[in-house]
Amino acid sequence: MFGRLTIDSLPFYSAVAASGAAVTVLGGLAVAGAITYFGAWRMVMTQWVSSVDHKKIGIMYIMLALVMLLRGFVDAAMMRSQQAVAYNSDGYLPPDHFDQIFSSHGTIMIFFMAMPFLSGLANLIVPQQIGSRDVAFPFMNSVSLWLTTAGAGLMLISLVVGKFSTAGWTGYPPYSGVEYTPGVGVDYWLWMVFVAGFGTTMTGINFLVTIIKNRAPGMTMFRLPLFTWTMLITSVLIIFAFPALTVACAMLILDRNFGFHFFTNAMGGNMMNYINLFWLWGHPEVYILILPAFGVFSEVVSTFSQKRLFGYISLVLATCAIGLLSFTVWLHHFFTMGSSAKVNSFFGTMTTIISVPTGVKVFDWLLTMYRGRIIFKPPMLFTIGFLVTFVIGGLSGVLLALPPIDYMMHNTTFLVAHFHNMIIPGVLFGYLAGYMYWFPKAFGFKLNEKWGTRAFWCWIIGFYVAFMPLYVLGMLGMPRRMEHYDIAAWQPHLIVAWVGAFIIMLGMICLGVQLVVSIRERNQALDLTGDPWNGRSLEWATSSPAAPYNFAVVPKVESRDAWWDMKQRGVAYERPAEYEDIVMPKNTYAGVVIGVAGGVFGFAAIWWMWWLALLALVVIAGTIIYRASDDDDEFIMTASEVKAIEDERFAQLAKAPKNEMADEPGFAGNAAPEPAE
């Protein structure tokens, strides 16, 4: 009945594990309690959980990402604390637990922080940037969200029931095989990746179709805003890269649970197959994460330099080139695993070549700032911090791309320093910049700038203090994933790194305070115009938050920087003579049912409760068939309803005639919205 789930699976074997579980359970209860306290269940269920509105789905994705950022950061802080004290001592974490923590940290940060953040920003913004009313498949969008959430849910459950994997975020066999790691940990990892991976693949398909098919008239490919361009390429990468991950995970599941021999050491298995498949996905994945951040930087840099983007075409071409090249370098993740010198030099060269288009981008951003009138709002600070720091990370990456150097450095903390050096300024700063930049679009008020600036300084200083010592440690020969050590020279650096993590913690706190303060003082920071930054692309043409249909009248695009152009031509805030009916998708619970059933399926498969797994599959199939037979999934928003919403918008506009940026020193003074009569 309960498969291999027994009472021993509860985390009472160690105080640290038990308190982690307690925090998780209490956190869940606190959220449920808060919703009950505010009497908000009905609202949550009918307006959020069942929603197919891409803007709401985007907000839920980002909430998920922020929660998981916190969880991932707690893991990181625990590791830093352990390594700071573990010189000639056991520290406070037993080895098995330390291993679970680095595995869950990496897994969370990549799959459940960065990926949802990316999907969230895309959902929030892409349809509006291309002048569309919706994504191509709103229902599938909801399924994607809930499958991703189901994966994250499994992640959190692993803290309470059973143990998590100790095989790192990459899960290399044969260590992750059943012979060396028999428990449920690796199965948790596999199934959560598998379930969330389906959601991601659907997101990729959804956005590729949306961007290709749903653009407003006149929005040619070479007029697409850069963020949309990067999401387009990211979607292509998702569609072509994620299958490799699915296959690798499926095979490892078969090996572990059904005695197959793909990656075992005996019976003709070959673990190198796993490593090839994994990185065939894994390398494109890092570009899946970073390209959208590049898109955010491009938008932010031109808005806050008050200039058009320098080298638009070269940025687009560089994005495409990076997308292509990202499939040709995966082997640099295992230079040391016995390929021939010829193979290694090919992949080393290809890796180095990727730095060319990336360098082009850096110069384009710099030249956009050159002679711009820069306004230093938090998103812009994150962008500048990124530019400086990212170049350092890129240089260390070019070093690692040389196989001889990689032979010295692989699996040392030098590598850990390198990829955090790319992924924190490159990915996380980008997403945080996007979060602060587009927050007013989502909620109708701006985030507090003082706390945003503080968060930035803590993050960037903390980053340097936490990760520069790891470069040194790597050169001193410290392997990654060490639980304790007996080399005195390492400890000072590890203590500095611990201080860095502490400063980053202050950054996390600032982010939290910023959110709370901003919500509390929202009336002082209302964005009535819908265009708080004097923006350039079409998402700023809608009200904040945008109406369910985004655009009452689909805009006609006549140039790049479409919204800027409309403001220049004085047609930005024109009121249409009349409105028309708009067809909208109906809310549905089918998405969340599929998501929950997907999570139950994963849980059942981890614990070998096959009857439950079967039941969950039947529910999923039934829901899909039910949906597929439902020809009545839309409703009509009548012209008069549309008119009512739009009238309100114009009334708001009249109250805020002046562009909010006009008070900024250096404001170029342009195209303030005309008050409606």
Next chain:
Amino acid sequence: MSSVASMTISPRDAERYEEKDFGFWLYLMSDAVIFACLFATYLVMVGNAAGGPTPKDVFELDRAAAETALLLLSSTTFGVAAVALSAGDRGKVLLWLAITFLLGAGFIFLEIGEFTGMIAQGAGPDRSGFLSAFFTLVGTHGFHVSVGLVWIVVMFAQVFFKGLTAPVASRFMRLGLFWHFLDIIWVVIFSVVYLPGVL
């Protein structure tokens, strides 16, 4: 198609169906990458028999040929159903869908026989790397065909109860894409797995 197009559908609906078709194509491409990975794995593993049965020992060309015939034929009958759909002949659509289903079910029947036979003679997927790869590749295809069979049943019910409405016709076209896609994958399986195995 022509009659679907001539059905009174609004330009907006036409656009939506086109989006769905495009999305479905993208899904098929993604699925094709899954098969590509499985093929690559099979080719790497085919020599890793670990002292157990080799392709020569376990593949029966007659059976594979029969499976191929059934599947190719089912693709043809699906095509006939599609023609009937264009002609707006609901009865014929139902008839040919049913035939397609039977042919597909025959394929699955033969395949299950093949698999159970192999397992019975000690050549199951846990015997060697080669057999793991074989069962996974061919089994994944078989799983797809089974999903296709369920879909055909659903399609049959929709045609039966709803008639040849535009949404039904649009789903029918995508089912067709799926079915023909599986056919193509099978042809590759036949020529990459079975033929070199027995020749």
